[in-house]
Amino acid sequence: MSSTNAIRHDWTLSEVRELFERPFNDLLFEAQTVHRQHFDPNEVQVSTLLSIKTGACPEDCMYCPQSGHYNTGLEKEKLLEVEKVVEQARAAKETGATRFCMGAAWRSPTKKDLPYVLDMVRQVKSLGMETCMTLGMLTEDQADELAEAGLDYYNHNLDTSERYYNHIITTRTYQDRLDTLDNVRKAGMKVCCGGIMGMGEEDEDRAGFLMQLANLPVHPESVPINQLIKIPGTPLEEVEDLDPFEFVRTIAVARILMPKSHVRLSAGREDMNDQMQALCFMAGANSIFYGDTLLTADNPEADADRRLFRRLGIRPEPLSTNRDDADEAAELVSRVEKERQAQLFYDAANA
Numbered sequence: 645m646s647s648t649n650a651i652r653h654d655w656t657l658s659e660v661r662e663l664f665e666r667p668f669n670d671l672l673f674e675a676q677t678v679h680r681q682h683f684d685p686n687e688v689q690v691s692t693l694l695s696i697k698t699g700a701c702p703e704d705c706m707y708c709p710q711s712g713h714y715n716t717g718l719e720k721e722k723l724l725e726v727e728k729v730v731e732q733a734r735a736a737k738e739t740g741a742t743r744f745c746m747g748a749a750w751r752s753p754t755k756k757d758l759p760y761v762l763d764m765v766r767q768v769k770s771l772g773m774e775t776c777m778t779l780g781m782l783t784e785d786q787a788d789e790l791a792e793a794g795l796d797y798y799n800h801n802l803d804t805s806e807r808y809y810n811h812i813i814t815t816r817t818y819q820d821r822l823d824t825l826d827n828v829r830k831a832g833m834k835v836c837c838g839g840i841m842g843m844g845e846e847d848e849d850r851a852g853f854l855m856q857l858a859n860l861p862v863h864p865e866s867v868p869i870n871q872l873i874k875i876p877g878t879p880l881e882e883v884e885d886l887d888p889f890e891f892v893r894t895i896a897v898a899r900i901l902m903p904k905s906h907v908r909l910s911a912g913r914e915d916m917n918d919q920m921q922a923l924c925f926m927a928g929a930n931s932i933f934y935g936d937t938l939l940t941a942d943n944p945e946a947d948a949d950r951r952l953f954r955r956l957g958i959r960p961e962p963l964s965t966n967r968d969d970a971d972e973a974a975e976l977v978s979r980v981e982k983e984r985q986a987q988l989f990y991d992a993a994n995a
């Protein structure tokens with residue numbers, strides 16, 4: 645067994661599949677070994693998520709209750725007022741969240757909405773929290789504006805492998821998603837990018853999806869691995885359950901391929917028992933959403949999380965010990981610069 649020390653961006657599908665096919669204990673041992681080289685194994689980063697604009701999304705992501713294409717009974721809501729968002733960020737901070745993630749069900753932000761969103765970023769940031777947004781596709785200019793307002797992370801998921809993608813979304817392409825990720829990087833923001841397991845994909849798709857993430861020019865700093873929540877009214881409501889061990893394997897392989905990224909145990913956690921979540925932490929997951937909705941001191945889901953942390957001896961990761969930002973920034977700048985030069989060279993060669 646070889647512990648992976650180097651950060652690689654050249655994984656082949658057969659290498660990734662070989663990791664998935666290892667005996668479970670070997671795979672978990674390897675993942676935990678890699679994890680300990682880069683992180684405190686007993687710390688988990690805690691984020692809070694708020695939907696700032698819910699429902700009526702023009703995209704057709706087949707897992708999503710917010711898509712306007714499916715009738716899931718979800719109430720549509722307009723963009724939240726900035727003051728309400730800040731109030732909820734403050735409540736999240738009081739319960740220990742260090743990052744506040746704001747999500748809007750849009751194809752991409754409009755000219756009219758962007759100023760409000762920028763104001764949210766500035767104000768949440770001024771509370772001393774990290775900020776993250778997910779607003780759909782971004783142009784280069786929009787990404788620049790968000791970065792200038794102080795946005796730390798942008799979430800934009802690839803969802804699955806390139807091969808399986810068309811079975812899940814038809815209203816935007818895989819390349820559209822990669823372009824947005826590229827715009828986010830060029831603007832200097834950190835990337836949060838992951839996917840959903842259990843959407844009827846095959847083993848090869850989970851491997852292909854992780855290979856795609858690991859072969860990005862810079863690994864996403866945050867990699868949410870979601871388990872499908874089957875929502876009645878969506879096309880995936882009756883898809884077959886994924887073997888839970890296959891989900892744990894996906895976390896472990898993500899940890900091995902992207903050793904310095906925070907791997908987030910994300911949506912679907914509420915359907916997992918404590919033992920399953922503990923296995924995911926063992927496999928290298930080190931980030932969660934604390935509670936699923938607005939956090940208040942008596943949020944029962946947040947209480948269950950706190951109890952689980954106590955039973956496992958896990959501490960929330962303080963903001964100051966998040967990865968070595970200086971190293972990370974230097975790596976990012978140098979890789980993006982190399983990419984730009986390669987592109988210039990390519991353009992010149994083809995002029």
Ligand code: SF4
Nearest residue numbers: 701703705708711749
């Ligand atoms: S873009 Fe986002 S909000 Fe819209 S349907 Fe897809 S996952 Fe849902």
